[in-house]
Amino acid sequence: MNAPQTFASLDALARHLRERLDKKYVLLFAFNGTGKTRLSMAFKDMGKETVEDDEGNEVTTRDTLYFNAFTEDLFHWDNDRRVLRMHTDSRFFDGLQELEMESRIRPLLARYADIDFLIDYATSEITFFREKDADGAPIPIKVSRGEENIFVWCFFLAVAQLAVDGQESYRWVKYLYIDDPISSLDDNNAIAVASHLAQLLKKSDGQIRTVISTHHHLFFNVMGNELKPAQYFLSKEDGQFLLKNTGKTPRFHHIALLKELNAVVESGQIFTYHFNILRNILEKTATFHGFQHFSACIQQFSDDEDGILRERMIQLFSHGNYSLFEPQEMMPENKEYFRKILRDFMNNYRFNPELFPEPPQESVTP
Known part of the structure; x- marks a missing residue:
């Protein structure tokens, strides 16, 4: 097996990954604390560019739709009102009101959790419920942290599906960068998440290039078997980052x-x-x-x-x-x-x- 490539910084590694994405998919395995999340942000930031629009105003363009620990920060739980608030100033939420997001998210969420929800776009609030009152109004419930996390993941999947389908609001997406989507799931759900994600990515036919990073062995193996991506092991030594090609064989x-x-x-x-x-x-x-x-x-x-x-x-x-x-x-x-x-x-x-x-x-x- 080839010796690992060495990078002095995460920026250098992110630049290499962008150049390496002549392949449809890149799959990275790395332990927690190596810098996976920071790498995803470095990759995302390299896709930003400030340009002038038709009216001469400066605007920032982007090319990466990402999921990582910061994605969850786009949502905030309100204990008093028992709702999940969306920070809609992010481009992540562009044009969602017209896109019937409930009908896109609901079948994804049903795979993992026995809860329903409603999105109030006027207040940027999401209400979760299992039952309705006599008038048919949802009875709000407080969901667990795990249920909240899986909802955010399904929300992202629905948005990623829009990008894969070429929906106008998400035609700016050239890259998907997904970092550790299953950190709070058990092995059975890890397999399910990996399988569902692979099905979605295959529909893009390689038009959207994808980087996936994880510390979860089973998730890594399932994604490797499903997508046949370029596979790497990322580690850190003496302040430098090492990227080792693990080949196409199953990894024990x-x-x-x-x-x-x-x-x-x-x-x-x-x-x-x-x-x-x-x-x-x-x-x-x-x-x-x-x-x-x-x-x-x-x-x-x-x-x-x-x-x-x-x-x-x-x-x-x-x-x-x-x-x-x-x-x-x-x-x-x-x-x-x-x-x-x-x-x-x-x-x-x-x-x-x-x-x-x-x-x-x-x-x-x-």
Whole structure:
């Protein structure tokens, strides 16, 4: 496999992706904290251009319709009125009142949630309901955060469909950039979201180029199988961004992750965010073997004090500042804990020994 390409900044990487989009689709896999969302914004900003209209006024043109964490900021929940407000100053909402958005969103939303809604374009408010009163008026309800997120996703899908169909208000769209649409969904819904998204994109016949980035292994695999896109693994090292072509073959990311963890253990360059990767593997393994919690993969019995300590360390180092901000190298004692957790896991759950060298023994016992 080719060596990864190196980029000094996200702007340089975004520029490369725009040049690379001679292909219909580009699919990126990257862990949280790598810069996926910032990359999507850099890509979007490169499509902005200030020009003069026919009357000599300066206007900003765009070419990218995007979905990322900032898309949810276009909506705001009002607890007092039990409505979801739209920030309609964004071009995302151009001309929606004439486009019968309810009828476009409703069949998409019905796939994931048992709720209905009405859009009041005059007040820019969305009311959710399940029942109506005796007069036929909807009885407003407060939806969960997950239901709100999936509604926003379905709203975006409906808008993306307008762009794919060449609707006049969205003919400016040359690129779709979709970053992590399924972060709050379980695996079954991840498959459904990936499949539905692939169906929509195939209808564009490549006229709209698309970049999709995700940290979700299953979503990545399904999109790869459905679209046959150019597939890459995005990582960050020493302040630079690495883009590695993963090829067209199915990706068994737990194997790739374990190989990476074995390599860092061997090198001694173990950072706090590696606990986040290890936890991801433990959670997937626990689910596969029918356990309720990843601790089952590191505790030998219920009062296993060492196992309880290791679980607490994984909980600590896979959350908060340790995993979300700039990587920090671990203290020597914590490195030894990491080595032991990984080594015991590899011993208890047998993997192909040809793929993995014998993990080095820890020098001291914590």
